[in-house]
Amino acid sequence: MSFLPDPALRRLRDAFDAPDLSDSRYTLLEPIGRGGMGAVYAVHDAALDRRVALKVIDAGAHAESRIVARLEHPGIVPVHDSGTLPDGRPYYVMKLVEGEPLHRVPLEMPEALRVFLRVCDAIAFAHSRGIVHRDLKPENIMIGRFGEVLVLDWGVAAEAHAGAPRAGTPGFQAPEPEVTAASDIYSLGMLLRELVPEPRPPLRSIIERATQQRPEARYESAADLARDVTAFLDGTRVQAHRESLGEAAARLARKHQLWIVLIATYLVLRTILFFWFRR
Amino acid sequence: MSGFPTTRRSTVARIASIDGEERRRAWEALVSAYWKPVYKYSRLKWKLDPDHAADLTQAFFARAIEKDFFRSYDPAKAAFRTFLRMCLDGFAANEFKAASRQKRGGDATLLSLDFQTAEGELVEHPAAPNTDLDALFHKEWVRSVFTLSVEDLRSLCEARGKPICFEIFREYDLDPEDGVSYARIGERHRIPATTVTNHLAFARREFRRLVLDRLREMTATDAEFRSEARSILGAGFE
Amino acid sequence: MSKPVLGLVLGGVLGIFDGLTAWFTPEVRNELPFIIMGSTGKGLVAGLLIGLLARKLKSVPLGVLCGLLIAAAVTYPIAANPDPNTGKVYFWQIILPGSLVGAIVGFATQKLPTKQAESSRTAAA
Structure with a gap:
């Protein structure tokens, strides 16, 4: 030959x-x-x-x-x-899902977090059925042509209560030898880090809490993690983050940004009118 | 990978056989799969000239047969492919220390290996600069396994009176023309496209079985066999 | 918050600010409480009307224009009448700030997220 x-x-x-x-x-x-x-x-x-x-x-x-x-x-x-x-x-x-895996879709911050929340939702559902995914990473999340978010590749998934052996991809894999639902929480934290490489302090705290070395120090469930990410998106208080007075003021200012801009605009224009009529 | 065929006994196990004929056939199978990877690896890793690399390859297998040093292989520690490469590294280091061409050739039995062809392949298809040599050894091993399996497939198709199956496999998978299609192949052989797909499916199914047979032959345990089957899929080809 | 409620709240808040600015005009300073009540009421009415209209609109420029016109219409009867104490007509001094409140409420009812907008977004998703 x-x-x-x-x-x-x-x-x-x-x-x-x-x-x-x-x-x-x-x-x-x-x-x-x-x-x-x-x-x-x-x-x-x-x-x-x-x-x-x-x-x-x-x-x-x-x-x-x-x-x-x-x-x-x-x-x-x-x-x-x-x-x-x-x-x-x-x-x-x-x-057959027509779309792109998450790592090939450039997403700005709020959109990336909304996608992340949909992933949390699917994982929380799997956990409620007693299944852990064990290999969560951007390559295993598909963004469909119509914006649907799908968690793929359940090839190494296992029963959550069985304490299955470690599996998955280094970098997204929890450190504990036996995999439980908390291991998926860790991978979700790493996924969030990948999606938002330079997070603001509250989001950084969420990632830190999700990726704690000890499983019991992490969020109790994917739903809890999602709740904190939603709070961050809505500009309300993030449970994992102890915020300073300045941070709280900045958060509220961000949350009500448009109101503040509108009232300030009104006051500036009103002041101009006031001095105009005083001439 | 349940259901993988287990038609051939492991060469690695047969090397230790007390039956001289079986042992000889096992060595032949092993050398035929590994001599080209060993030769090309030696050429690139130690930058040996062709004669020198051919001598080293001959001496390596001759010494392995003579001293039976593959007998110490432990499947729990590494794949046989990795073990063989480590043996080669150790053997070459000792040879370079001794630095004696006579000793290398020595009184070892000369194997009939076509080094000119191997050298021609290296010249015509040179490895990229800074190639990872472990990956190269792996790739050359896959090339060897596939080449032998393609030959097996050709013989099998002829023996079963289905040479057209191999021909379609060659035209579609091995050496396709630009814009190859089932319809075009069908026209050439005056058969419908559906028959082309059936012939191709047969050839591919048999090719897969033959590759797995070869792998089964070259591995010592079921776990190693599965791992090597997966490693074929992970090999990188430009 | 629905668009009419948003209009009502913002119209009221800006109306209070509008009334408070009268403090800087010494000749009307003693009427400040009435001015604040009047401009707040005016802001509430204009804000509500703008909010109701905003439910039918889906355009920021149109929202601003309608807000401006509605507030001007609501303010006109007050601006056109002379001040009972001084007898002077402060037409532009009253109608321009009033219309400004309307324009801002018109903008806000188009731009700020409201309950209807949220629920229609959710339904689309």
């Missing part, structure tokens, strides 16, 4: 990884990406004549489809079908 150049190797690698769907209702369209514990492809569903996403699951992630199927939430991609490929690898089929 002659030499295989790099492009041929790349195509062979894709052929090696591609699922064999010849005896199924799906036709392979193109690879979408490879996440923790599996590769995702765009496929055509002949039965319903629509494009869907098919994830081929690697070893150790057999429970993924069942876990995701348990999580019916607007922030979590719904599962339509599951099965096994002829080579024995399990797969599941889910809604």
